[in-house]
Amino acid sequence: MKKITDDIYWIGTKDTETKLFENMFELPFGVMYHAFFIDDEKTAVIDCVKNITEDGFISAVQERLNGRDLDYIVLNHMEPDHSLAVTRLVELYPDARILCSAKAVPMLKNFYGIEENVQAVKEGETLSLGKNTLTWVMVPMVHWPESMMTYAVEQKVLFSTDAFGGFGIFNSIFADEVTSEHRESETVRYFANIVGKVSSIIDKTLGRVLGMNLPIEVICPSHGLIWRKEGVGKIVNEYIDLSQHRTKPKITIAYSTMYGNNEQSANILFEELKKNQVDVKMYNLSETEKSFVIADIWQSEVVLLGAPAYYGGVHPKMRELLMKLEEGALMNHTVGVFGNGAWSGGGVRGIETFLKENKVDMLEKSVEIMGRPTEEDRAALIELAKDAAAALNH
Numbered sequence: 216m217k218k219i220t221d222d223i224y225w226i227g228t229k230d231t232e233t234k235l236f237e238n239m240f241e242l243p244f245g246v247m248y249h250a251f252f253i254d255d256e257k258t259a260v261i262d263c264v265k266n267i268t269e270d271g272f273i274s275a276v277q278e279r280l281n282g283r284d285l286d287y288i289v290l291n292h293m294e295p296d297h298s299l300a301v302t303r304l305v306e307l308y309p310d311a312r313i314l315c316s317a318k319a320v321p322m323l324k325n326f327y328g329i330e331e332n333v334q335a336v337k338e339g340e341t342l343s344l345g346k347n348t349l350t351w352v353m354v355p356m357v358h359w360p361e362s363m364m365t366y367a368v369e370q371k372v373l374f375s376t377d378a379f380g381g382f383g384i385f386n387s388i389f390a391d392e393v394t395s396e397h398r399e400s401e402t403v404r405y406f407a408n409i410v411g412k413v414s415s416i417i418d419k420t421l422g423r424v425l426g427m428n429l430p431i432e433v434i435c436p437s438h439g440l441i442w443r444k445e446g447v448g449k450i451v452n453e454y455i456d457l458s459q460h461r462t463k464p465k466i467t468i469a470y471s472t473m474y475g476n477n478e479q480s481a482n483i484l485f486e487e488l489k490k491n492q493v494d495v496k497m498y499n500l501s502e503t504e505k506s507f508v509i510a511d512i513w514q515s516e517v518v519l520l521g522a523p524a525y526y527g528g529v530h531p532k533m534r535e536l537l538m539k540l541e542e543g544a545l546m547n548h549t550v551g552v553f554g555n556g557a558w559s560g561g562g563v564r565g566i567e568t569f570l571k572e573n574k575v576d577m578l579e580k581s582v583e584i585m586g587r588p589t590e591e592d593r594a595a596l597i598e599l600a601k602d603a604a605a606a607l608n609h
């Protein structure tokens with residue numbers, strides 16, 4: 216159990232067992248569920264954890280209480296990875312008052328049958344625990360409609376729910392002690408895949424919360440890392456960049472392939488871009504789970520999407536990616552298209568239609584080849600790579 220500040224302790228858990236977050240996204244570095252205990256005249260737990268690691272959380276609460284009663288359970292967010300263990304807390308401490316947003320009240324009943332001792336709090340309302348005062352900021356759709364943040368006034372700690380979160384378990388829960396090279400990419404992957412769909416709401420909400428000028432010395436999100444001192448500004452800026460779709464001068468190539476012909480096209484593009492010192496990454500959609508691809512696409516100024524035709528449409532592996540990209544991942548990007556027509560084409564046309572419908576800027580000329588790339592096809596692909604490189608910084 217780590218001390219965050221005077222009176223505030225980390226009682227979260229580290230999950231290395233869940234393979235797929237939301238049963239969709241791979242977790243090669245695991246995920247943490249942060250929860251906190253405020254040890255004051257009145258005692259409070261801020262957020263709960265997912266059931267899989269519930270025991271460590273419950274024993275931490277019991278250790279901190281040391282025979283006392285638990286007075287308050289604050290639930291900032293009802294997604295079960297942050298609320299499920301409330302069921303066990305309620306069994307152990309039936310008199311504890313659950314504080315949540317008004318929208319979370321029916322969800323507590325629907326999810327867990329909990330109706331007793333539930334109290335909706337309002338934005339700006341305060342609660343004294345003794346030395347510490349809590350207040351709340353409502354942040355609907357960061358990431359669910361009932362989401363709220365809790366602010367510990369005297370300690371200047373913001374419990375920010377899903378905002379400023381990330382995937383991963385690292386050598387420390389404190390960002391300023393973490394040495395992992397994966398920290399930033401796991402934050403981007405979390406943002407782009409879990410809350411990217413509501414990025415414009417996050418942007419507006421962060422503007423509103425920051426505009427309140429609350430002095431913030433520590434940010435405690437529900438996943439990722441705890442940010443202290445100058446780290447607070449760093450993660451705030453990272454999240455603002457992500458929510459405003461600020462891209463970097465790099466290119467991501469994402470392709471699907473059935474028998475290797477479209478892969479040959481992707482390789483020609485990749486080699487040409489590399490030869491010209493372009494920062495480029497390439498993904499075969501059958502080999503890399505899409506959350507990694509989406510994360511790179513989110514920050515790439517230019518994207519090249521390539522798929523074979525499949526019964527006159529887009530190959531299913533690319534269709535899966537497009538479904539996720541539809542959530543706004545291509546805002547502020549330029550996209551080029553390539554593909555393999557098999558017997559009568561359709562892959563390139565399908566991707567182009569998707570891009571037009573989603574009002575995405577496109578490179579002028581797509582390349583669709585039939586079968587193995589010929590010398591003429593190679594020349595067309597090199598032209599496409601040149602167009603993509605020229606679109607950087609524009």
Ligand code: FEO
Pocket residue numbers: 292294296297358359377437438
């Ligand atoms: Fe892990 Fe939306 O919560």
